[in-house]
Amino acid sequence: MRYSTVALSIAACLSLSLACVPALALTPSSADSQKSKTQKALLIGVDGMQYEKLQEAIAQNMAPHIGSLKLAKSYIGGIDGTSTEQLTNSGPGWATILTGSWVNRHQVDANNGALRNQAPSLFEQLKRAAPQRKTTSIVSWGTINDNFAEDIAQGYIDSATKCLDVDQCVADKAGYELEHGESDLVFAHFDEPDLAGHDHGFATEYQQAIQGVDAQVGQLLSALERRQATHPKEDWLIIVSPDHGRRLPDGYSHGQQTLSEKTTFIAMNKSANAQLTDPVSAPTNPGHSGLYGFASQADITPTILKHFGVTPEAAQHSMDGLPLIGALGVRQLTAQALPATSQVVLTWQGDKPRGKPVHIYRDGQHIASVPNHQGEYIDNDVKAINGNVNYTVEINKVPVSRLVTLQH
Ligand SMILES: [Zn+2]
Incomplete structure (x- = not known):
């Protein structure tokens, strides 16, 4: 709560500055903008934040910071009945978000810190293309960094921090890094909406958790706003997204293949292509009321790589997702x-x-x-x-x- 007044005005300022400076939007085909801008990215994970409940919070002005971004529906859990089907749980979900791949590639099929991601991660792909880039992963739920322990050991994640379910630790450490650090890619993971959902279901406490994490998102956005004053040539892509929805009717649980558990969202500060803004009206698999016509959480890593100008050659490509910015793939x-x-x-x-x-x-x-x-x-x-x-x-x-x- 103590952030809300300050954060509101900063969010308005941030969205205003982005709207007023179109040159900030990277055109991947433009060599000039590549040269004159330093691409950076902030990926904010909001564990278990349900799409409809976020919409309610935005409508009640309880989530002004996430609400200031361009927000669209997406899905998680792979395509049910196929080899991409995965539990709508956090381990598989974050592995998909951080690799652009489903469980048949990343192999993180449960919430288990002993599992190791088996697909090329966002961090690895960025560092292989540009070894000088610096990456940071600050997580409330430590299992994520455990699943990506190989990335830490190989130096693909330069700085890894576990905040042991204390979201304010994530906000403070990520905020400091964004304002003062040299990271090119920051992943910050917040857990409170999921914890509140498991404890209280869709209750006042759940909406308060959304509001609290939105304030912490605001803390990160205002840290970036202060940074941009002294680093005007940096071009930041900001994405806010959850790992899964929640089971109806009460919201206590998740893990299964139901529409509400599979429905997620992707909020971005940049204009997206049709994969995010114009869902396919007749998806090949018509299940879950057409949900598979929307973007998926596997699209996030390809989008961030595209922002950095890193596009794997077709012959080396192995991601299931599509970039949500720039030209459209099939x-x-x-x-x-x-x-x-x-x-x-x-x-x-x-x-x-x-x-x-x-x-x-x-x-x-x-x-x-x-x-x-x-x-x-x-x-x-x-x-x-x-x-x-x-x-x-x-x-x-x-x-x-x-x-x-x-x-x-
Ligand atoms: Zn959970």
């Missing part, structure tokens, strides 16, 4: 193995403008280019392959991938 990509005929069928949506080539890769090998409006490609050449195969489909120089397991 949407609704599916890859299905047909063991009876030893085929893999790829499908996608996105046919405008008609006739643009879509480039298809199997385990890094370019195997075909077809016009986008074809919407399908059948790989007949997989009889000799057993095990996992990574397919990548690229259009507009934007790759997106799916992992298929072949068993003959």
Whole structure:
């Protein structure tokens, strides 16, 4: 509460300054803006913050800072009934957010600090492309840093802090780093909405937890605002997002594949492309009232990498998500193995403008280019392959991938 008055005016100031300085928005294709701007990113995790309950808080002016960002619905939990399906729990959720991949790649299938992420993380991909970049991960729920212990050991995460469920510790440490530090990428994770949900369900305490974390988000935004006064050439991407929703009707729990548990949101300070702003109206999988037509939590890491100008080559690409800024990749990509005929069928949506080539890769090998409006490609050449195969489909120089397991 003690932040609310100060933070309100700073949020208004921040959104005003972003609106008034369009040059701050990076155009990835513009070499000039790449040279003159220093890209930075702040990813704020808000554990267990339910989309509809956040909307209620925003409507009641209890979440003005998250409400000042561009906010859209998204989903978590993979696609149920497929190899990407994962529990709507925090371990799998944060692993997806921090890798751009689902559980069949990251292998964090439970809330278990002994598990180690197996997919190239946001931190690793950024550091491999730009080793001079500095990364920080400050988490309220320490299991996240445990799941990414390899990233810490390898130096992909330069500074890792566990705040032991004290969210104000996260706000203070991340706020200090943002204002005074040299990090290029800061991940700050808050846990109170999830804790309040487990203890009280959808009660006053839950709305107060949303309000409290929003004030802490405001603390970070005002720290960045002060920084920008002395670092005007820095171009910060800010994303606020949760790892899962909550089970109806009471909000105490989560973990299953229900609409409310799978529904999440992505709030950004930058203009997004259609993957976030214009959900697919007829998703290939129509389940959960069309939820799969929206962006997913797997899109967050590709978006941050795109902001940094780091786009993995199609031949090396292995992320399931699409960048939410810049050019649009193919949407609704599916890859299905047909063991009876030893085929893999790829499908996608996105046919405008008609006739643009879509480039298809199997385990890094370019195997075909077809016009986008074809919407399908059948790989007949997989009889000799057993095990996992990574397919990548690229259009507009934007790759997106799916992992298929072949068993003959
Ligand atoms: Zn929880």
